[in-house]
Amino acid sequence: MSKAKRLLDILLFVTTKKKFTAQEIADEFHISIRTVHRYILDLSDMGLPIYSEQGRNGGYTVLTSRFLPPILFTEEEAVSIFYAFQSLNYYRNLPFDTEISSVEHKLYSSLQSEAKIKIDKIRSYIAFWNPKRTIDTPLLNDVLKYSIENRNLHIQYESKSGIRNKHIRPIGVYAHDGLWYLPAYDYHKKKILLYRVDRILSILSTEENEDDFMNLKEWFNFIEIKNPIRLHVHLTMEGIRQCKSVPYFEGFVVTQEDGTGYIDTIIDRGELNFITSLFLRLGSHARILEPKELIVGLRKQAEEILTMYQDDN
Amino acid sequence: MSKAKRLLDILLFVTTKKKFTAQEIADEFHISIRTVHRYILDLSDMGLPIYSEQGRNGGYTVLTSRFLPPILFTEEEAVSIFYAFQSLNYYRNLPFDTEISSVEHKLYSSLQSEAKIKIDKIRSYIAFWNPKRTIDTPLLNDVLKYSIENRNLHIQYESKSGIRNKHIRPIGVYAHDGLWYLPAYDYHKKKILLYRVDRILSILSTEENEDDFMNLKEWFNFIEIKNPIRLHVHLTMEGIRQCKSVPYFEGFVVTQEDGTGYIDTIIDRGELNFITSLFLRLGSHARILEPKELIVGLRKQAEEILTMYQDDN
DNA sequence: GTAAAACATGACAAGTAATGACATGATTAA
DNA sequence: TTAATCATGTCATTACTTGTCATGTTTTAC
Secondary structure, three states: OOHHHHHHHHHHHHHHOOEEOHHHHHHHHOOOHHHHHHHHHHHHHOOOOEEEEOOOOOEEEEOOOOEOOOEOOEHHHHHHHHHHHHOOOOOOOOOOHHHHHHHHHHHHHHOOHHHHHHHHHHHHHEEEOOOOOOOOOOOHHHHHHHHHOOEEEEEEEEEOOEEEEEEEEEOOEEEEOOEEEEEEEEOOOOEEEEEEHHHEEEEEEEEEOOOOOOOHHHHHHHOOOOOEEEEEEEEOHHHHHHHHOOHHHHOOEEEOOOOOEEEEEEEEHHHHHHHHHHHHHHHHHEEEEEOHHHHHHHHHHHHHHHHHOOOOO | OOHHHHHHHHHHHHHHOOEEOHHHHHHHHOOOHHHHHHHHHHHHHOOOOEEEEOOOOOEEEEOOOOEOOOEOOEHHHHHHHHHHHHOOOOOOOOOOHHHHHHHHHHHHHHOOHHHHHHHHHHHHHEEEOOOOOOOOOOOHHHHHHHHHOOEEEEEEEEEOOEEEEEEEEEOOEEEEOOEEEEEEEEOOOOEEEEEEHHHEEEEEEEEEOOOOOOOHHHHHHHOOOOOEEEEEEEEOHHHHHHHHOOHHHHOOEEEOOOOOEEEEEEEEHHHHHHHHHHHHHHHHHEEEEEOHHHHHHHHHHHHHHHHHOOOOO
């Protein structure tokens, strides 16, 4: 076996152990202790932060977190990593911030000038636009950490009705439209609610959980329909166009031969509020057949607006 | 110089050239031809896809794209790369798809089981939610490529008024809310317009451009205000809350001591259409003082809805 | 069809590097 | 004090690397 290969094996071996002696390595790899010492010198020269303690119970300790074996990337692969990082550019308070910039630095500095130009081009020709928010989400990291550790949280939360204490069991966090959301089980209200991480003022305390709970993916698929209600709407051509651009409806729009179309699906009553504003915008491009509540809501909102601006001309 | 170092140098050297002879390497590194042949055998054994052509004008050719020198990542850095890739999960038709999965595979297979668990946890506890669209964007890659190459495009585009041919100069592409957009200069309309990549039916032809044009970043900062108009709105507490959640307004909301607030800013007349639907939703939580056009628009929309549903009760 | 330019491979000697055995010293904890 | 460690040095031996020379093979230009 070549020296390089053996050094690599030892590198991997030692970075997985917090402490070890030269004898252990010698036994493991069937080489002499003298050679182990020489190898360790080599690794140290190569920049591995390893230090030794002499005396009984001494040994070697590797300081940094574990290293992976050296990986050969192609230029295209490096570019793809930059591309992925680009997509994170518009978020604030991201986890792994320091790691991301150190990876970017390691990769960028090992690229040739030609590839650097390509990276720079990608940076200037493609973007993942989430509005660059001024809203700070300082607790994002903590919330993510506690979610992964499967802990319950007592938090101070700023809701519609003021600042409240909540006792919740987090499911996970997700970003949408530049904001971070935390779906979690509320022990007081006894159901899963959606919190905004930027509205969490502080985490008061945490407690461990033994059992497993729902994860994010399950929750995404779950999306409770507790009060099913039929949504039935006729759409003009323009109505179809617009509905197809709305994530929520996109999958339900049916186009007919004459170019018009309809939506006919079951939704949860709790979503009516959200849907109302969509149909306000669509105006006569959408004619709602069901549910009555939605029509009533639309009329109410329309009347509110007319009342409000009745004297303006 | 050690063999390993020299091999690496040669690896880097040869991957930057498409074709070379053993003599060239021998001259470049001042070693004998025989040794070059031996080294090339070594590199080939190490998995470098290199092949030779015999005879006059023969030489060696490296098949794959360029390799970077081997890079040592820490486990945390690898995790951060997975985290970044996670953010791309909900897009379709991404560029660099194959590279992303090969990087994922390379990294994942070199991780220890402990770290693999961490990755899996991150995957299940954090998400970047963009609605998983069924809309296909098959031309995304091409459009991006041509944008980077600074080419003009003749495209077939499906707009409100039907299928049209357009002659455009792309600025770049960006993703927003799960859709891909292409800001580009329209040679016919003589201004910059925003196209949706999924509505580009085909690219008819391209032509090169010599000079530089605007890039995405500049365009984001540019956002033309051609017809400035004052937007002045009073907000209730709830109005403030809601406006702060709207990316577009977020920066302009001013809160007063009594908890109410206002927006007072300059916008472009072209944006009124978009804004109307926001204020339809806000209803009496927002009282518009200026512009008149917006009030007229709201009333018109409200009346349209009342007319539409007048006989329902 | 021959010569030149290239890769392919083998043998061998000379040089260089890596290894193990042994020795010695230093440091630490039991 | 003693045992367990690391640290370093020397030296003979072994293993590897390199250059030189030799011999083939394949391809293309002329």
